[in-house]
Amino acid sequence: MIQLIVVGIICFLVGGGVVFLLNKTALKKKSELTLQEADDKAKNMLKEAEIEAEVIKKDKLLEVKEKFLNKKADLEKEVAIRNQKIQRVESKLKQRELNIKQRHEDLHKKQAEVDAIRENLDNQLSIVEKKQEELDKVKFQKIEMLENLSGLSADEAKNQLVESLKEVAKTEAQSYINDIMDEAKMTANREAKKIVVQSIQRVATETAIENSVTVFHIESDEIKGRIIGREGRNIRALEAATGVEIVVDDTPEAIVLSAFDPVRREIARLALHQLVTDGRIHPARIEEVVSKVRKQVEEEIIETGKRTTIDLGIHGLHPELIRMVGKMKYRSSYGQNLLQHSRETANLCAIMASELGLNPKKAKRAGLLHDIGKVPDEEPELPHALLGMKLAEKYKEKADICNAIGSHHDEVEMTSLIAPIVQVCDAISGSRPGARREIVEAYIKRLNDLEQLASSYPGVTKTYAIQAGRELRVIVGADRIDDRDTEKLSEEIAQKIQDEMTYPGQVKITVIRETRSVSFAK
CATH class of the missing domain: 3.30.300.20 (K homology (KH) domain)
Known part of the structure; x- marks a missing residue:
């Protein structure tokens, strides 16, 4: 049994060895065949690569040649353009050279003409000098003849003539002065009254028509009833809070606000606008809105004054003067806004002072403040120029500026050079065409x-x-x-x-x- 097993194992081993040898031989042959095929493929690939490389090389050579030809063509174009420019420049230079030669020849000709004219003038001057000498001789002879006839020398005759003319001139001048004085005395009182009456008429008409009424527009006449209120309580509360008369009549879609104080009219207009927009109109609400609007208007006045001084480059003004400058926005004269008039006057004063060699900053300051007497918080019985001067003195303005404010309507005597400048510029701003409103007819x-x-x-x-x-x-x-x-x-x-x-x-x-x-x- 053991022998059979041993024999089986030996046979198995022998069979495995034979199979291994056969497989090894087959693998060797197969590997030799594979190596040969790989060698053939490699040779084929090398040939194809050489062929492709040759094709790429030819393509690249063609591209390089094409680029070279394009560059050559571009360079030839640039060279041609430059040659054209050079030819143009050369032609211009030749033309200029011809022009210069022509001018040079013209100058030679003109020089020759000038020399000829100069020579002619010299000849004429010599002739004139000779004639002048002859005239002097004749004149001297005539003077000697007159002296012999009159028995007086030329100086003595001249002195006598001057004295006689002086006496005649004095007599005529004195008579003329007397006539003027008499006429002035006769007409002065009449002219003064006429000027005063005309001034009152102009100011009264302008104030009544232009400066005392503001029209408040509404969307419908139904709002008028709400503004009036039950038994007129709303309109009475509004008039009491603003100090403005409110006229509600048959004028369609309009309510008239009447007052001589433009600031109060503006407060009433803005308050009425807020009340109508909000829709809640009753006495308590009216007082609240009027108080709020009054604060807003006061802030707007101060902001306007500050903005005006900054725009004009005026610094160091007292806050109260700044507030008065802002109030000018709501005042007008003959349809001309007072703030715009004061700004225009200030700029004109600065320009005129600069032209005259004076201080333009002082002149501009005086020009801006010259009408502050028109916007006081109280209304004293003083002309606005004097009131403005007192306000400027109160708030520590310099003496020459105060004098310019007070004298721009000749209420006080002028003591500085700025004063007439302010007076003139005030007249220019007020009387220039288009400054003040006038009906076309x-x-x-x-x-x-x-x-x-x-x-x-x-x-x-x-x-x-x-x-x-x-x-x-x-x-x-x-x-x-x-x-x-x-x-x-x-x-x-x-x-x-x-x-x-x-x-x-x-x-x-x-x-x-x-x-x-x-x-x-x-």
Whole structure:
């Protein structure tokens, strides 16, 4: 049994060895075949790679050649463009050279002409000098002859003539002065009264029409009943809180707020706007809204004053003066806003002071403050210029600025050079065309009346009212009026305008007399 097992194992081992040898031989042959195939594939791949490399090389060479040709073409274009530019520059240079040569030749010609003219002038001067010498000799001979005839020397005769002319001039001047004084005494009182009456009329009319009424627009007339309230309690509470008269009439979609204080009118307008927008209108709510709006308006006034001083570059103003400057926003005169007028006057003062070599900052400060007397918290019986001067003194402004404020309407004597500048700039800002409101029909009528008044005089051919009626040009016939009468005519027209017309500022009358001499060459 054991032998069989041993024999089986031996047979198994022999069989396994034979199978192993056979497999090894087969694997060896197979590996040899695989190596041969791999070698063949490698050779084929190398050949294909060489072929592809050759193709790539040719493509790259073609690309390089193409780029080279493109670069060459671009360079040739640049060279051609540069050559064209060089040719243009050369042609311009040649043209300039020709122009310079031509100018040089022209200069030579002109120099020759100048030399000829100079030589001619020298000859003429020598001739004139000779004639002057001859004239001097003749003049000297005539003087000697006159001295012999009169028995006086030339200096003695001159002195006698001067003395006689002095006496005549003194007599005529004294007579003229006496006439002027007499006429001034006769007309001064009448002219002063007329100016005062005209000023009162203008200010009263403008204040009543332009500055005492504000119209508040509403969406429908139903709101009027709510504003009036039961038995009028709402409107009474609103009038008591604001100090403004509220007029509710048949005017459609409008309520009139009437008061001479523009700040109170503005408070009433804003309060009424908030109440109408909110819809709750009763006495307690009215007092609350009016109080709140009054604080807002006061803050707006102070902010406006600060913004104005910053814009104008004015520093160091007292807070109360700043508040007064802000209040000017709600004041107007002849339709001209007082704050805009003061700003314009300040800028004009600075410009004029700079031109005259004075301090422009002081002039601008005085120009801004010159009308603060128009917006006081209380209304004393003083002209606004004097009141403004007292306010400026109260808040520690310098003496020359206070004097400029007080004297810009000649209430006090001017003591500084800034004062006349403020006066002039105030007049310029107030009287320039377009500054103050005037009805168009009245403006046109005033210009027509000016022209017709001047045309009524004999000898006047044409009249033109220019510069918004501040100058009247009168053209007279040279054959009907002589030079002496033109001055008299301008004075007569000016006097008649003063007596018969109402106008802002002053009117300049210019009488023009033109003499023409006409001849015809045949």
